[in-house]
Amino acid sequence: MDFAISTSYKESAVAFFAFNREFPKMLRELDTDNMVLDVFSADKCVNDKSCSITKVLAPKGKLSQKTVFVVNIVKKTDEDLLDSLSAACASLTSALNNAKITSVDICTEITASLDKKETVISILNGIKLSNYTFNKYFVKKKKDNEKSLVKANLITDLDIKHEIEANIAVLDGTLRARDLQTEPANHLYPESFANLCKKMETVGVKCNILSKDEMLRLGMGAFIGVAQGSAYEPKLVALEWIGNNNNTSPIVLVGKGITFDTGGVNLKPTPGMTEMKSDMGGAAVVACFVESLAKRKTKVNVVGILALAENMISGTAQRPSDVVTSMSGQTIEIDNTDAEGRLVLADAMWYAQEVYKPKIMIDLATLTGAITIALGDTYAGLFSNDKELETALISAGQKCGELLWHFPMSKKYDAQINSDIADVKNTGQSGRGGGSITAAHFLQRFVKEGVKWAHIDIAAVTRNKYDDKPLYPKGYTGFGVRLLNEFIKSNYEA
Template sequence: MKNIQALAGLLAKFFAISLLFVSSVSFANIDVRFVDSMDDSKNTLVLVVNEPGALTGYSKTLNESTEQNFSALLSLNNFTGKFGEVQTLQLIGGFEHVVVVGTQNDLPLTAPELQNLGGKIAATLSSKNKDIEAIILTDNLNAELDDAAAQIAFGYHLRHYSFDKYKASKADGKSSLTFVVNNVSLNQNAYENDLRFLAEGVHFTRDLASEPGMSLYPQAFVERVKEKFKGIDNINIDVLDVRDMEKNNMGALLGVGKGSIHDPRLLVIEYTGAKKGEAPIALAGKGITFDTGGISLKGNDNMWQMKSDMSGAAAVAGTLYAIAQRGEKVNVVGLMPLAENMPAEDAIRPGDVLNTMQGTTIEIMSTDAEGRLILSDAVYYAQQKYKPKMLLNIATLTGSAARALSDEYAALITRDFAFSQQIMQIGEKSGELVWPLPLHPNHFEQIKSDIADIKNSGAGNPGASIGAAVIATFVDEDLPWVHLDIAGVDWLSADIDVAPKGSQGWGVRFMDELVRQNKP
């Protein structure tokens, strides 16, 4: 029977800053300022410290002004200064709170490490219903990046998130951050014109992935994205409905959506930031707005989490938002095949055969292997219509990937290992790590069907590779292609530095970095 559609502080006083130059930007209950000097205002002070026994910069000044009480308190609390260690002191040096963050590291800190520091500061300072006003000094940082303060602010914003739409009590705490830096203009530009949009894209992805399936079905996803992109330059949005899919023979995408009262959609966002006609980068994300498993019904344990089975599509939307908002000089097309996988009298069955846009037929071994089906039509459509120079697909595809790599890495599959190594470096630079799994010729042999061209599962143990092989069948062998299986990393059971538990919006930072490195 078909599912019926449902409806969906303690205030610190403002501190005075003496400065030669100041800039600020406000969004999402955060106000960020970059200044070049400060006075001794009595507010929260955040200091980064490399060596507690050899204080420098303002940390040394504070220690001297307190007659070495600052260093004595650090020693009393066994503060070692190791990376990420946090110690909060009260009423010292004229400040109500002094938060000391350890940054001890042999090598200069990378952008992801700086972002993690920002997240640690946010976790230490933030409270849902308390306003935060803090001065942050980064003069002790061992970092070669000129925009180190902006990276810390970015990490703070990533962590400064709460999905409380359905709670009676809403989080309304605000954060006012003032960074004292030498290169004010550079940090201002990096943050205000770039990194804040990336943080907003991650938050938008988390919002989508956190929504209950009752309120975020395919058309609702489309409407949310349209509203988010309203007024952004160089954006064109196209939506393929059932009639359009039928004209394009998208039998795989149509088949997955047959069991739901909510019709499937293919949402396409084109961003033209480079010359018209310049081949785009194509990003395709799995958008199963709720996954029951269909006729191959899942067990009840943790089925609630299947509301986030559209995390790949959500990440594509968040990435396009960040790229378009900062005006990146590149052409990108994002494709989000959207369907709800439900059991019903007209749902597809195991043993059925679906026709695809490519013409390849797929025998259904399990209706719970549906993500590869909707992506098969989407990636082929992307190639036929947009002729991309590179194609990436991202999906919460297999439990196999999660079992192999846990929550430390997303599974990365490409056609050759050398390319995988290049993509791994993108993960390291973005802070979203990937690890390669194989795609062997035998995997394509294993998906051959007795009655159709291929089958969608049931081909042995290498589940993540088998899922990738199905999608690869629809990707030109000469096209640079990246497959990301994010089943193990999209949802957090505990907080990490840059995200509270729940959806972490995984993939936005990765795809954003991929685009940066492959623009004309």
């Protein structure tokens, strides 16, 4: 979808925003014969609902032959105005598509209580994130699943072309992550995923791909053990964006990339199995975020590490009770083959610390079903060994709407992952009780002293399973790209 900035109305459709039934000032100046005002005032759908839309075809005057959409938002407090605006834009986008509108002018002059630049960005976010569809594999039904809206012209006198382009790069990253999460596993597997990452070199990202043989030489027994039941070999991908040549250590992001997870010998039940194609959600977010940094030429140093493997059941699959040796030298008892994400992350995190010497490391993973029991699909779970890092991530989530909730880290939980025959085992003694916390403690065993680390469990928020939400149509969400962007922008770009 294309966006433009202009000071004039060019398209055949135009949209304005009203708050609490107060007719928009900018529309009043154009609606000289009060035709739109009369229809808006008489529209019984404009009531106390959070958002309602009045549609008018203007046959004459300054709005001649234009289809006018007036979006009324129920204003409660100034604090929630921007969120309400983004949500209203999602409703507007739906109305535009239902009306088969291909391009629209959007008046961004709304109310003096809102910052003009933030207003434009909120409108952009609402339209682009809600106008998403994945129709790659439709043939007969392709036209039925296409969006008609392909262009929005944002009416503003602000000189914010750079800000618009930068924000679009981030939104494109979110939508690209959705695409990857939606891809079926016969199309997206470790090698094909790694090849897609290689193409990011065209925008300035350096891509290194480790083969299984290279991983063996490095001693990544935990990582390779997960993949040994699959016909696809594992891949470790390192995406480097060095936007600041001051030799500062990079911020390292590590993403779990299980392209399909059967659970292995501890086979998952049939319900929900199809969702396991998105068990690479963390890797998708990390890859697409690094690409977005390159597109907007951010002056920071960031490395994304993707742990790509497929967890299958076969005659070569690892067994419960197996013991593997990780790259760190620690031995791991495999208590449950379905607790595989933490195994690939253990070696990927150790590799990241050995090679890139980060002071800050953040991993994102669809790690546990237990996080869904704890938080539902509204918050992602946050675990950290550093209060300052934890606070910065929570703040970033609040700013962009990708919310985090912090969980405790305690030696009492850590003791649950001690093994009787190895250094550590990959599940806690309580099973699913506190399962997200014991999983985080497992990962912490592979964090070097002095490294500030955070683990974000996105299992509950990677998929919007039941109904459309304003910025997240039903399906996969790309949750995490905007969160990481806000974290970097707020704490390191200045």
